[in-house]
Amino acid sequence: MAMTATGVHHRSYTSELRLRATRAEYVRLALMGVLLVVVPFVLDNYWMSIANTILIAIIGAVGLNILVGYTGQISLGQGGFLAVGAYTSVILSDRMGLPTPLAIALAVVMTAVVGTFFGLPGLRLKGLYLAIATLASQQIIEFLIRRDYGDFLTGGLGYINVERLGFLGFQVGGRDVFERQWYVILAVLAVLSVVAARNIFRTGLGRSFMAVRDQDIAAEAIGVNLTRAKLTAFAVSSGFVGLAGALTAHYSEVVSWEKFTLEVSILYLAMIIVGGLGSIAGAVYGAIFMTLLPVVIRNVANALESVVPFLGSQLPAVQNATFGLVIILFLIIEPRGLNRLWERIKEYFRFWPFRY
Amino acid sequence: MLTRAYQHSLNGSSRPEGLPLLEVDDISLRFGGVKALTNVSFTVTQGHVHAIIGPNGAGKSSLLNCISGIYHPQEGQIRLHTGGGQDFRGKDVQEGQHLLTQLPSYKVARLGVARSFQNIELFSHLSVLENLMLGRHIHMRHSVLASMLWFGPARKQEIEHRHLVEEVIDLLQLQSYRHKPVGALAYGIQKRVELGRALCIQPALLLLDEPMAGMNAEEKEDMARYILDVHELAGVSVVLIEHDMNVVMDISDRVSVLDFGKLIADGTPDEVKADPAVIEAYLGSDTEDDEVKDAERRMQERTDV
Ligand SMILES: Nc1ncnc2c1ncn2[C@@H]1O[C@H](COP(=O)(O)OP(=O)(O)OP(=O)(O)O)[C@@H](O)[C@H]1O
Numbered sequence: 001m002a003m004t005a006t007g008v009h010h011r012s013y014t015s016e017l018r019l020r021a022t023r024a025e026y027v028r029l030a031l032m033g034v035l036l037v038v039v040p041f042v043l044d045n046y047w048m049s050i051a052n053t054i055l056i057a058i059i060g061a062v063g064l065n066i067l068v069g070y071t072g073q074i075s076l077g078q079g080g081f082l083a084v085g086a087y088t089s090v091i092l093s094d095r096m097g098l099p100t101p102l103a104i105a106l107a108v109v110m111t112a113v114v115g116t117f118f119g120l121p122g123l124r125l126k127g128l129y130l131a132i133a134t135l136a137s138q139q140i141i142e143f144l145i146r147r148d149y150g151d152f153l154t155g156g157l158g159y160i161n162v163e164r165l166g167f168l169g170f171q172v173g174g175r176d177v178f179e180r181q182w183y184v185i186l187a188v189l190a191v192l193s194v195v196a197a198r199n200i201f202r203t204g205l206g207r208s209f210m211a212v213r214d215q216d217i218a219a220e221a222i223g224v225n226l227t228r229a230k231l232t233a234f235a236v237s238s239g240f241v242g243l244a245g246a247l248t249a250h251y252s253e254v255v256s257w258e259k260f261t262l263e264v265s266i267l268y269l270a271m272i273i274v275g276g277l278g279s280i281a282g283a284v285y286g287a288i289f290m291t292l293l294p295v296v297i298r299n300v301a302n303a304l305e306s307v308v309p310f311l312g313s314q315l316p317a318v319q320n321a322t323f324g325l326v327i328i329l330f331l332i333i334e335p336r337g338l339n340r341l342w343e344r345i346k347e348y349f350r351f352w353p354f355r356y
Numbered sequence: 357m358l359t360r361a362y363q364h365s366l367n368g369s370s371r372p373e374g375l376p377l378l379e380v381d382d383i384s385l386r387f388g389g390v391k392a393l394t395n396v397s398f399t400v401t402q403g404h405v406h407a408i409i410g411p412n413g414a415g416k417s418s419l420l421n422c423i424s425g426i427y428h429p430q431e432g433q434i435r436l437h438t439g440g441g442q443d444f445r446g447k448d449v450q451e452g453q454h455l456l457t458q459l460p461s462y463k464v465a466r467l468g469v470a471r472s473f474q475n476i477e478l479f480s481h482l483s484v485l486e487n488l489m490l491g492r493h494i495h496m497r498h499s500v501l502a503s504m505l506w507f508g509p510a511r512k513q514e515i516e517h518r519h520l521v522e523e524v525i526d527l528l529q530l531q532s533y534r535h536k537p538v539g540a541l542a543y544g545i546q547k548r549v550e551l552g553r554a555l556c557i558q559p560a561l562l563l564l565d566e567p568m569a570g571m572n573a574e575e576k577e578d579m580a581r582y583i584l585d586v587h588e589l590a591g592v593s594v595v596l597i598e599h600d601m602n603v604v605m606d607i608s609d610r611v612s613v614l615d616f617g618k619l620i621a622d623g624t625p626d627e628v629k630a631d632p633a634v635i636e637a638y639l640g641s642d643t644e645d646d647e648v649k650d651a652e653r654r655m656q657e658r659t660d661v
């Protein structure tokens with residue numbers, strides 16, 4: 001196998017269609033694998049919980065990027081779709097007694113259906129107008145779960161306590177192993193989601209999504225059924241988001257409407273913008289970055305508290321302001337996101353010592 | 357001249373040479389008060405290069421948009437004939453006809469009517485290869501689960517269709533641009549990619565809207581060569597809008613002339629050239645002046661983009 005890209009000469013389409021060609025790329029993949037395996041051995045429970053949050057965010061961000069970054073259909077309904085996944089899975093598993101894996105699978109289907117329904121305005125609207133329409137879907141879902149008519153969802157409590165995850169005779173354990181066991185489950189699902197999403201965009205289906213994004217009239221003129229392509233994108237994207245929602249519910253063991261507000265939708269949009277629109281790797285970087293950022297800010301502020309007491313007393317405000325500042329700086333420095341930054345670094349080393 | 361033997365036929369029509377392929381029957385198209393087309397009728401014959409000419413704003417692009425289902429004329433019909441011969445798989449196909457004026461444009465495309473646009477409409481963030489593979493869209497199956505799995509039917513299909521796409525890349529000499537994003541390519545190359553994407557459909561009818569506009573003499577010659585290759589070797593029927601009269605007279609079998617949305621002449625290049633109405637409306641008017649205006653308009657268009 002060639003070490004660098006200049007030595008790669010594909011002899012078959014099969015070899016060219018592989019995602020990786022050089023040894024460097026395989027080494028990087030192996031390193032990522034090692035990192036995933038090592039994490040539970042070196043992090044404490046606190047950081048493990050953050051790692052788990054990141055893994056769920058990765059699934060959700062990948063889903064959102066399929067719709068927004070790849071198909072060009074902006075969506076502010078992410079929070080609502082997460083809620084559909086969460087509530088559906090919990091009600092099916094805890095209340096109806098279905099096995100949890102089945103409940104999660106059905107929650108994915110349910111969210112895909114709901115997402116497709118709320119994607120209908122996308123057939124007529126584009127850009128900001130579609131953003132407003134999806135904002136409406138967010139508000140409708142949020143309103144319904146908050147009001148909880150007839151106490152159908154939470155039985156009047158306002159929230160649902162979720163049973164500890166168990167399936168096929170396996171039961172997630174107590175405090176000492178809880179985060180680590182969840183980590184294994186979430187890491188497997190996140191990797192599968194990333195691979196599945198990556199695969200979509202190696203095939204004709206994914207290309208038709210990107211065609212709709214780049215040039216919808218030309219897409220129709222080569223035979224892409226716009227209605228079908230857009231609704232499929234909404235369905236596939238919402239499926240991933242539904243999975244993230246269901247996992248949030250079972251992992252955090254409590255479901256309440258506060259976890260699925262418009263703020264969440266915006267946070268996810270920020271993830272894919274900071275990470276890189278129209279890139280699966282970008283969604284992953286963005287999810288990691290946006291989940292870690294508040295944690296880092298909090299830790300830095302706590303460390304500095306003795307020197308600058310204002311930081312501690314005004315933590316939420318400081319956190320929000322820094323958060324916003326970092327995003328703005330980011331968009332100014334590299335509007336195409338973390339993924340583009342990473343590609344530029346790779347290019348730099350590839351051509352080193354030449355500038356181009 | 358082509359010497360390579362290609363495995364795939366690019367001609368998607370199952371119509372024998374010389375029979376009517378496309379009938380434009382008395383169509384009229386209005387935009388509010390603007391009459392873009394008025395009672396236009398003509399027939400495109402299988403195996404012909406059929407040129408449509410006319411001054412700026414005559415309604416040529418509108419006519420093409422009507423054929424490909426992007427515009428729907430208020431009156432009249434456009435019929436596409438299929439069958440009567442063998443398709444590219446060598447199967448006999450029954451005669452049939454389709455009313456294009458009642459179909460959305462993606463369904464027209466699925467009948468094998470492929471096109472290029474006057475102001476290049478490529479998928480600019482995608483590579484040349486991806487753009488051409490999108491030309492195979494109608495021939496592929498798009499199952500969500502198979503796509504997510506990749507290994508199995510999805511990969512097999514990608515490789516299968518890649519063979520035809522590579523033949524088109526070879527035919528149009530796009531080898532060195534294969535993995536380049538089309539948005540970054542030179543204008544002349546983009547025009548070629550657009551032709552390539554249409555060819556990947558294996559068109560029953562190829563509609564080209566000013567494929568040589570904005571090119572220098574050499575690029576024009578190349579493009580004319582590609583169109584002739586496609587036509588002569590693959591037998592694809594072509595409807596061509598073109599301003600350069602030399603090119604039109606050189607490569608077309610038949611010419612229809614539009615002026616102010618009306619068909620003022622229809623015949624062989626020689627007949628049309630001698631037609632007094634055409635000389636009056638098109639050639640007779642101060643051509644040089646027109647060309648200057650045309651060039652100005654084009655420069656304006658290019659800077660607008
Ligand atoms: N979508 C539209 N809405 C309103 N008017 C239109 C539309 N498309 C075309 N027209 C009008 O129809 C008439 C014919 O335009 P068309 O683009 O078909 O001309 P053309 O022959 O292709 O000209 P050119 O040589 O400049 O490309 C023009 O007056 C144009 O303004």
Ligand SMILES: [Mg+2]
Pocket residue numbers: 416417418474
């Ligand atoms: Mg035109």
